Amino acid sequence: MFPTPIEKKSRSYQMAYQGLLPVVLVMWLLPLIAVAVFSIRPDSDFTNGNYWGVPSSFNFFENYGKVFFESDMPRYLLNSVFITVPTVLGTIALSSMTGFALGIYKFKGNLLIFFMFIAGNFVPFQILMVPVRDLTVNMNLYDTKTGLILFHIAFQTGFCTLFMRNFIRALPFPLIEAARVEGVREWQIFLYVVLPLMKPALAALAVLIFTFIWNDYFWAVVLTQGPDAQPVTAGITAFNSQYRAAYHLMSAGSIVAALPPVLMFFLMQKHFIAGLTLGAVK
Template sequence: MYPRPIPKTARGLRAAYMTLVVAILLLWLAPLFAIMLTSVRAASDIATGNLWGWPTAFGLVDNYVGVFTQTPMARFFVNSLLITVPSVVFVLALSTLAGFVLSKFTFRGSMVLFAIFIGGNFLPAQIMMIPVRDLMVKLGLYDTTWALIIFHTAFQTGFATLFMRNFIAARPKELFDAARAEGASPAQILMHVVVPLVRPALAALAILLFTFIWNDYFWAVVLTISDSVKPVTADLANLRGQYVSAWNTISAATVIVAVPPVIMFFLMQRHFIAGLTMGAVKG
């Protein structure tokens, strides 16, 4: 059930609606605006407590350059990429395979297996902290990038499989029947029928997964200790000093950390739109 559109004749109601939308939007954007404004302030503004007013002096270049010259942010960026990119690739591959099998093949226990994938999404991550940490210690993977890659792959595959299974199940059954009639094997159907059809789903899922994994802080702290392994989210917490914090540098680092997911979105947007406009059935 969709909300009814507001009639054009109800000018008062439309004006109240637009006012409410603008107010909520400003409230939502206020913290982001404050961070971006603080990231260009000079240190003198921070020292005098000018956090919300217009900057009296700008330190745009000094703040953003200082993120990489005064902190080891570049190394943590590389760590985040080494963790996020393989995790996204592994999850996309596993969820596409699992989603294809669970949507197009019927076998004993298939619904139980699908329920397990779904049930994993309802487990709070915090209750798995000690078991996962102990498992990584026993496997000798604790405080390595592989610990985070394996965990994120396992933890995100449940949601991704649910996403892909429902998307593949909604594809026309006639396409798969025609492929089988032509003698295509399940692997050929997957590569030549399923993958081209699910490109929009893969693009959307890749954006979500990249954002989830890149912004993860909890498991970055639980499964890593040394700075040579920690991702960029853990480094942001380390930028705060015990007595004095350079909030202009921290804000600049926060803005920089938010850039890769935005770039990921614009890179995948073209494939997302192209996949949506592809026609799979003629007639």
């Protein structure tokens, strides 16, 4: 039923595995390595067609200096922070409460409401492009950070509710019954009994949603334009001019934009892994 561990395979199989693993790893990292090398190339390498050769010079400080001090990249980064952080907080708050309601209370229509949350995850987001854009225009939320925040919260709450509801249903129900016997109110049960037990799940969900929202490009282009509201993923395209693209600056900006999610993961790694594996071993 389960694959045989590599330690129990034949010696020839193990050697083939050990030889192919570094090759596959390099192939997987090749695009990232290319972007990192592009970010330190001079502009002349691209005009001369030297894309994959040895850089004629290493312009690390020059390229990254232009990204930080001669462009709107700091503003785009702040926009991403102002969009991502409220979205994560709002999504987790809403999904925690809806997950608590759907996971603890038994009422008519519980499964129907739960399936409605799940159904939203199966709708291709490209289909929603035109109606969502028209809705933001009619509500005067187009090209605003508030519009992006509200849309992301609405779109991510379905997945987060599924995650939270299933996690809460796995908690020991006698704890809640004991609190009710003691006369504790329902909102106090949620805040002081259930919520502390949900910390691993909250941490795992926060890392996932932070990564999803920070790396979003599609809705950033559809719902915003210009440095007033665009996040960093869409702002990187500002390095393109009418007739040519500044690949070295775009690559440097991409590296800068990728650092916050990586940092977020390493800071929350312990809680993230605990949240994903909680309940896997009895």
